[in-house]
Amino acid sequence: MTSKKRPTWAEQNDKMREYYDHYWGFPLHNDHQLFELFSLEIFQAGLSWNGVWQKRAALRRAFADFQINRVAAMDHDDFLRLMRNRSIIRNQRKILATIHNAQAAQQIKRQRRIGFAEYCWQLVDNIPQPSPVGEGEDLPPQTVLSKRVSQQLHRDGFSGVGPVVAMSFLCASGMIDVRQQKNSKKC
Template sequence: MIRRPAWANSSVEMQEYYDHYWGFPVHNDQKLFEMLSLELFQAGLTWQTIWKRRAAFEQAFANFVIEEVATFDKKKIEQLCADPTIIRNRRKIEAVVNNANVILQLRKKNITFNDYIWQFVGGKAQRLVLTEGENLPAQTRKSQEISRQMRKAGFKFIGPTIIYSFMTAVGMVNARLE
């Protein structure tokens, strides 16, 4: 039987997310980009809201194919701002397109997004042990540092809270209950 934190038992979708996605190390550029994008859309909202719309986000953002998203122009951004199936926040949409372009710039330097993001934890998941009922911190010194470095690299809409949520989602921080 899988032990889950309270948030993961709040709905069938959250159980599915926890059981099959959350906290497992991700090393695929496209999946990392997708999770970073979904995390930035979550800002100010619940994760359940975003996860329920995941299929719509995938369709709207070309399955998060980095090369495709990087080509989105003003017309495409306008279309996305009018799409009721996703979160229609222009700053967030523009940040996703910007971030795809930053990842392509990293690739020109022979740096994959996977290598870039995992370097911050030495390529190895960091273990966080929580006691029963203890909540994840909203951010850490490490997420603050990563957020600063990513902003310097050109990424947008990646504050320390978004980054810490991303880190736990993609397994850079392993906070799963054992």
């Protein structure tokens, strides 16, 4: 049996190995999957991806499986319920950003008649962008592209997405081609 060569961050535990082998850097084109990943990346800000990924199932339950319409409909009572939920990351700004971003995604759909996935891929000209570094080099926390994407997201009403979160989202969703980065650090 041949073992896969994974970067150090992906060797922390079985969940991280599974994430690297089956999720990280593979292009996503589904509204639901992209919104979930987008939201999880916001929850990661200031935390480890391992910790967020460990709470993925609880976050899915708490946020109606990240169904955009259901999250967008969450109200103050839902917010209070989420703030009391000990199984998730109870950060007020991140919870509010997730609800707000679902509403922003709905607004994009109404105004532009495109789904969240199509909107996201338009941010990178509808093709995976080349990695900003060579094989074995560490990915930077942000790039010119992630700054541009973050600014556009803010202009379009999204919150909680600075250039570092945008970079992580772009890498994880396959919008930046990181699968060639055999030993790179997670964006």
